[in-house]
Amino acid sequence: MSTNREFFYRKLHSLLGVIPVGAFLIVHLTVNYFAVRGPEAYNQASHFMENLPFRYFLEITLIFLPLIFHAVYGLYIAFQAKHNTSTYSYFRNWMFRLQRITGVIVLIFVAWHVWETRIAAALGAEVNFDMMAEIVSNPFALILYIIGITATTFHFANGLWSFAITWGITVSPRSQQIATYATMAIFVALTFVGIRSILAFVG
Amino acid sequence: MSEKVIELVIKRQADQNSEPFEEKFKIPYRTNMNVISALMEIRRNPVNANGETTTAVAWDASCLEEVCGACSMIINGKPRQSCTALIDQLEQPIKLEPMNTFPVLRDLTIDRSRMFDSLKRVKAWVPIDGTYDLGPGPRMPEAKRQWAYELSKCMTCGVCLEACPNVNSKSEFIGPAALSQVRLFNAHPTGGMHKAERLETLMDGEGGLSNCGNSQNCVQACPKGIPLTTSIAALNRETSLQSFKNFFGTDHTA
Numbered sequence: 001m002s003t004n005r006e007f008f009y010r011k012l013h014s015l016l017g018v019i020p021v022g023a024f025l026i027v028h029l030t031v032n033y034f035a036v037r038g039p040e041a042y043n044q045a046s047h048f049m050e051n052l053p054f055r056y057f058l059e060i061t062l063i064f065l066p067l068i069f070h071a072v073y074g075l076y077i078a079f080q081a082k083h084n085t086s087t088y089s090y091f092r093n094w095m096f097r098l099q100r101i102t103g104v105i106v107l108i109f110v111a112w113h114v115w116e117t118r119i120a121a122a123l124g125a126e127v128n129f130d131m132m133a134e135i136v137s138n139p140f141a142l143i144l145y146i147i148g149i150t151a152t153t154f155h156f157a158n159g160l161w162s163f164a165i166t167w168g169i170t171v172s173p174r175s176q177q178i179a180t181y182a183t184m185a186i187f188v189a190l191t192f193v194g195i196r197s198i199l200a201f202v203g
Numbered sequence: 204m205s206e207k208v209i210e211l212v213i214k215r216q217a218d219q220n221s222e223p224f225e226e227k228f229k230i231p232y233r234t235n236m237n238v239i240s241a242l243m244e245i246r247r248n249p250v251n252a253n254g255e256t257t258t259a260v261a262w263d264a265s266c267l268e269e270v271c272g273a274c275s276m277i278i279n280g281k282p283r284q285s286c287t288a289l290i291d292q293l294e295q296p297i298k299l300e301p302m303n304t305f306p307v308l309r310d311l312t313i314d315r316s317r318m319f320d321s322l323k324r325v326k327a328w329v330p331i332d333g334t335y336d337l338g339p340g341p342r343m344p345e346a347k348r349q350w351a352y353e354l355s356k357c358m359t360c361g362v363c364l365e366a367c368p369n370v371n372s373k374s375e376f377i378g379p380a381a382l383s384q385v386r387l388f389n390a391h392p393t394g395g396m397h398k399a400e401r402l403e404t405l406m407d408g409e410g411g412l413s414n415c416g417n418s419q420n421c422v423q424a425c426p427k428g429i430p431l432t433t434s435i436a437a438l439n440r441e442t443s444l445q446s447f448k449n450f451f452g453t454d455h456t457a
Contacts, residue, residue, distance in 0.1 A: 081369055088366055
C-alpha cells in the first residue's frame with residue numbers, strides 16, 4: 001500500500017463534488033424555487049428543511065465536511081495549473097480554466113452566503129423569505145448573488161463532465177462530446193432555476 | 204542569388220542558469236527550406252541581423268522526418284517539430300523558442316530526460332528477458348494491431364507536455380505521453396501480463412494519472428494524432444476498477 005494518497009484524494013474530490021455536494025445543490029435550488037410561489041410557500045418549505053430529523057448530523061456529514069474537503073483540495077488543484085488559453089484557445093482548455101476560476105468564485109460566494117444565512121441563523125436570526133428579500137434589496141448584493149449562482153451551476157455542470165471522465169464512464173470522444181451537450185443543458189436549466197428563484201425575492 | 208531574406212527571432216540563452224534574450228537573424232532565402240536548414244545557415248555564418256558576429260544557435264535534431272521527436276521547439280507560438288516546419292508556410296519574422304516546460308540547456312536545446320524517466324516508471328516495454336527461452340507469445344488480432352500502431356507512433360517529442368496546463372514547475376504530473384504508453388503496452392498480449400503493475404505505477408506516488416485536469420490540449424497538439432485523451436479516460440476506467448479490485452477484491456492483483 002502506498003503512503004501517497006494523491007490518487008485517492010483526487011478521486012474523492014471528484015466524487016464528493018457530485019455526491020453529496022452536487023446532490024445538495026440540486027435540493028437547495030429546488031427548495032429555493034418555492035420562492036416563485038410566494039413568501040408563504042417558501043417559508044413552509046424552508047421550515048420543513050429546518051425541521052428535518054437529525055438536522056445537525058445531516059448538515060455536517062452531507063454538507064459541511066464534504067464541502068470543506070472539496071473546497072480545500074480544490075484550491076490546491078486550482079493553483080497547480082499554469083493557464084495557457086492565449087496559446088491554446090480550444091473550447092476544452094477554456095472550460096478547464098473556467099472550472100478553476102468559478103471554483104474560487106464559488107468558494108468566496110458560499111463562504112459569504114453561509115455567513116449571512118446559516119451562521120446568522122445559528123446566532124439567532126430567523127431564516128425566511130424576509131431575510132433573503134432584505135439581503136437582495138441591495139442591488140449590489142443581488143448582482144453578487146446572480147454571479148455566485150451562475151458560477152456555482154457552471155462549476156457543478158462542468159464538474160459532472162469531468163467526473164464522468166475521472167471515473168472512466170465516458171471514454172470515447174463521442175461520449176465525451178455528448179456529455180458536453182448534456183452538462184451544458186444542465187448548466188442552463190439550473191441557472192434558470194437559481195436566477196428565477198433569487199429574482200422572486202426582489203420587489 | 205536571390206534578394207529575398209528570411210527573418211528569424213530566436214530566444215536564446217547561454218546555459219541552464221543564464222537569462223534568456225532575443226536575437227534577430229536575416230538569412231538568404233532558398234527554395235524548400237525548413238526551420239532546420241535555416242538554423243544550419245545561421246551555424247554556417249553566425250552573424251545576427253545587426254551584422255555582429257555571434258555564437259551559433261544550438262538546437263537538437265536527428266531524423267529530419269518527424270519520427271524521432273528531438274527537434275521540437277516553439278515555432279511562432281506553437282510547439283512542433285522544426286524539421287517539418289517549412290519556411291514557405293510560416294509567417295515572418297519566424298519566432299523560435301525552446302519548449303521551456305523542460306529544462307533549457309542552451310538556446311533551443313532542451314533536456315527531455317523526465318519523459319524517458321516516466322517511460323521507465325511505467326515500464327513502457329514488454330518484459331521478456333529471462334534465463335531461458337520463453338517460446339512464442341500469444342498472437343494479436345490484426346484489427347488490434349492496427350489500433351495499437353497508432354499509439355506506438357509516440358516519439359516522446361514533448362509537445363503534449365508543453366501544451367498541458369498541468370505540467371509545470373508546481374506539479375509533478377507525468378503528462379499524457381507516458382500515460383498513453385501504458386495503454387499501448389497493456390494492450391499487447393505479452394505486455395498485458397504486467398497490466399496491474401503498470402496501472403499501479405499510475406496510482407502510486409505523486410503526479411500520476413489522476414493529476415490530469417482534462418483540458419484536452421494534448422490531443423489537439425499531438426503531431427502524430429494519438430488519441431491521448433481517449434487513452435487517459437480508458438486508463439481512468441481501468442485504474443478505477445483496479446482500485447476497487449485492490450480494496451474489495453482478492454489477494455492477487457494480476
